[in-house]
Amino acid sequence: MIKIIHNFIEDQLKKPTLFIDESKLDINFVPEDLPHREKELILLSQLFLILITQPNSASRKVLITGGIGIGKTVTVKHFGQIIKSTAEKRKIPFEYFHINCRKERTGYKILVKIMKHFNKNFPSRGFSFQDLLDMLKDNLNRQNKHLILVLDELSYIIMKNDDIIYALTRINDETLNTPQRLSIIGIIRDISSLNNLDESTLSTLQSNIIHFNKYSKNQIIDILKSRVKISIKPNVIDYNIFDMISNLVYKSGDIRKALDILWASIKIAEERNLKKVSPECVRLANNKTISNFSQDLLISIESHKLILLFSILNVLEKxxxxYGLISKIKEEFQQICEYLKLSIFSYSQIMNYLHELEKYGIISIKIKSKNIRGRQAQVSINDISLELLKKKLLSIFESRGLNI
Ligand SMILES: Nc1ncnc2c1ncn2[C@@H]1O[C@H](COP(=O)(O)OP(=O)(O)OP(=O)(O)O)[C@@H](O)[C@H]1O
Ligand SMILES: [Mg+2]
Known part of the structure; x- marks a missing residue:
């Protein structure tokens, strides 16, 4: 048995690869070139320039919003690298730290993680929340440092009503002429999840919002080309393949999915000993990645919208x-809302929610008769199995205490 595996590995290693560097296609890799996010990088630089020109004189709170897989995280990480190296060149004491709230889950863990960034031996337990906040403040004061803290996937922490955002947005001493030590960049897909915050935190966070738009079909092609240039051998991918992948993802604009399909199609081409990726490789790769429809996306969506999605499912199943007609979906939605004792939604609110679900790439809306406004719209669910989606929705409802 060992010999068979040994031979298999040797054979695989002998096979000619189509990659130059596979790690550069990894979704967590931060490339030097980020086509079509120049405007957003400039905006961020303008907002934070004061941290370099007049260190510790100001604090910035910025919110980044926009759909799934459209470069929010990678753009902010890229910006972090630029601003950190700019500060270092000028010997300005400065820190940048990126935290994913989905991974840390509680405010306490977030604070411990920040402390560990400053001191890797910092203990994981044994302090109160307030102790940790005080230590963070002391640390920054002692080192005369300013910290840009990125709270990525912020909705995870907002939904839990955790005090951390309130505490962090107020950590700077507001008295005149005292050094400002902390700036925050929050990243969030769905801005309506901010409604859970208290009003003053909300207004602090909402003062600077940078909305990331979805990429167009041609922009997606440019981005894929730039990633391919650094990771795949020349002439492995023809223009029609870029075009095909872009067509598969442009509705949601999700580059993560595009990169997944690209990577999987190259693997399939390698398995078949092809020198180029063929359209069939892309089709096969696409079928493989669809089943990975992201649970993360659903978890980040607010409950009312998920209930509406659940109503669409029910209508389609029945x-x-x-496709299902909007009038039927509205009836179903209102019945569930009544059952859960939630307020009833107006037609235009329901339409707004539907358009948001469409933006996420979960549903499509087709207007059938333009004379009767919208009411003849048909809604369908694209690539996701209804059964799978229902299971996922029910488990989310359960975790949120909604008894549907
Ligand atoms: N302009 C770009 N150039 C090169 N790669 C990009 C670009 N935009 C996005 N990507 C790549 O697409 C993938 C998804 O991007 P990213 O993780 O930043 O999305 P996101 O907007 O944070 O999504 P989510 O809301 O799901 O967290 C990453 O691998 C990223 O490197
Ligand atoms: Mg992200």
């Missing part, structure tokens, strides 16, 4: 067609 009528056994590929």
């Amino acid at each position: 009528n056994k067609k590929s």
Whole structure:
């Protein structure tokens, strides 16, 4: 058995690869070139320039919003690298730290993580929340440092009503002429999840919002080309393949999915000993990645919208067609809302929610008759199995205490 595996590995290693550097296609890799996010990088630089020109004189709170996989995280990380090296060149004491709230889950863990960034032996337990906040403040004061803290996937922490955001947005001493030590960049997909915050935290965070738009089809092609240039051998991917992948993802604009399909199609081409990726490799790769439809995306969506999605599912299951009429969906939605004792939504609110679900790439809306405004719209669910989606939605409802 060992010999068979040994031979298999040797054979695989002998196979010619189509990659130059596979790690540069990894979704966590931060490339030097970020086509079509120049405007956002400039905006961030303008907002934070004061941290370099007049260190510790000001604090910035910025919120980044926009759909799934459209470069929010990578752009902010790229900006972090630039501003850190700019500060270092000028010998300005400065820190940049990126935290994913989905991974840390509680305010306490976030604070410990920040402390560990300053001191890797910092203990994981044994302090109160307030102790940790005080230590963070002392640390920054002692080192005369300013910290840009990125709270990525912020909605995870907001939904839990954790005090951390309130505490962090107020950590700077507001008295005149005292050094400002902390700036915050929050990253969030769905801005409506901010509604859970208290009003003053909300207004602090909302003072600077940078909304990331979805990439167009041609922009997606440019981005894929730039990633391919550094990771795949020349002439492995023809223009029609870029075009095909872009067509598969442009509705949601999700580059993560595009990179997944690209990577999987190259693997398939390698398995088949091809010198180029063929359209069939892309089709096969696409079928593989669809089943990975992201639970993360659903968890980040606010409950009312998920209930609406659940209503669409029910209508589609009942009528056994590929689409459901908005009038039926509205009826179903209102019945569930009544059952859960939630307020009833107006037609235009429901339409707004539907358009948001469409932006996420979960549903499509087709207007059938333009004379009767919207009411004849048909809604369908694209690539996701209804059964799978229902299971995921029910488990999210359960975790949020919604008894549907
Ligand atoms: N302009 C770009 N150039 C090169 N790569 C990009 C660009 N935009 C996005 N990507 C890549 O696409 C993938 C998804 O981007 P990113 O993780 O930043 O998305 P996001 O907007 O943070 O999504 P989510 O809301 O799901 O966290 C990453 O691998 C990233 O490197
Ligand atoms: Mg992200």
